[in-house]
Amino acid sequence: MIDVRMVGIHDLRGIGKTTIAKIVYNKIVDNFEGSCFLENVREHSRTIDGTIQLQEKNLSKILQNQHLKVNNVPEGINVKKERLHNKRVLLILDDVDKSKQIENLLGKHDWLVPGSRVIITTRDEHLLIALGKVCTTYKVKKLDNHEAFELFSQYAFHKVNPDEEYSELTNQALYYAKSLPLSLTIIGSNLCGRTKPEWESALLQYEKYPKWRNLSNT
Incomplete structure (x- = not known):
């Protein structure tokens, strides 16, 4: 039982x-x-x-x-x-x-x-x-590179691997997320469905304002 x-x-x-x-x-x-x-x-x-x-x-x-x-x-x-x-x-x-x-x-x-x-x-x-x-x-520990990549892709692309044209931008997003599950989820959800210029603009904001994560709860 x-x-x-x-x-x-x-x-x-x-x-x-x-x-x-x-x-x-x-x-x-x-x-x-x-x-x-x-x-x-x-x-x-x-x-x-x-x-x-x-x-x-x-x-x-x-x-x-x-x-x-x-x-x-x-x-x-x-x-x-x-x-x-x-x-x-x-x-x-x-x-x-x-x-x-x-x-x-x-x-x-x-x-x-x-x-x-x-x-x-x-x-x-x-x-x-x-x-x-x-x-x-x-x-809870930080994810390894493979785990972080898969989690981000699930939220950003709704699949395990990103579109090839977004591969470089995906690497930037992973860098800003620091392998934290919550960060990967927030960034991935925010970028989902956006164009490449929109990705570039959003990632630039993450670079300028690294304390954005403080808005998260747990």
């Missing part, structure tokens, strides 16, 4: 944790009976109302019930325990910084059906360590 598995992705801001989680989510989501991607958990959990809204979104997405409401945080936890015991689910908790957030949105991992998957992104490795053996942790 395949157990419930939790995976924690950690590192500093801007490395691309959310991007990686989204790629994994999109690749495997069709294998589950219910799924939900909760972004910016840290920000939305600052208030009780924000936490309740996250619980409602989580339950509504997984149960496919657009009108599901809960009155308070403990009720939201109990509803999850009662209603999700028969579904194999995929849950992403993005940008978590407190264990209480995991408790409020996940409950206990063994409440889920075997085969379920939970992915947590965080800047705090210790938060993942505190989960113990139930959570496998990964530290």
Whole structure:
């Protein structure tokens, strides 16, 4: 029997944790009976109302019930325990910084059906360590040249290899992205469908303003 598995992705801001989680989510989501991607958990959990809204979104997405409401945080936890015991689910908790957030949105991992998957992104490795053996942790690293090339091409051209006429411009883009998954995704998406002159103009802006990455979140 395949157990419930939790995976924690950690590192500093801007490395691309959310991007990686989204790629994994999109690749495997069709294998589950219910799924939900909760972004910016840290920000939305600052208030009780924000936490309740996250619980409602989580339950509504997984149960496919657009009108599901809960009155308070403990009720939201109990509803999850009662209603999700028969579904194999995929849950992403993005940008978590407190264990209480995991408790409020996940409950206990063994409440889920075997085969379920939970992915947590965080800047705090210790938060993942505190989960113990139930959570496998990964530290995000820069991609090697081949991996960076493929990831960028997927977003810029929607295929593994770029058009030959864009090869030199692609190399420039890879240089500015510094092999960071988030940077590769942002630049690739921004350049997708543009003409060569538009690429040249955009890349010139990246060269002039190297701090553009600070606009990214995780």
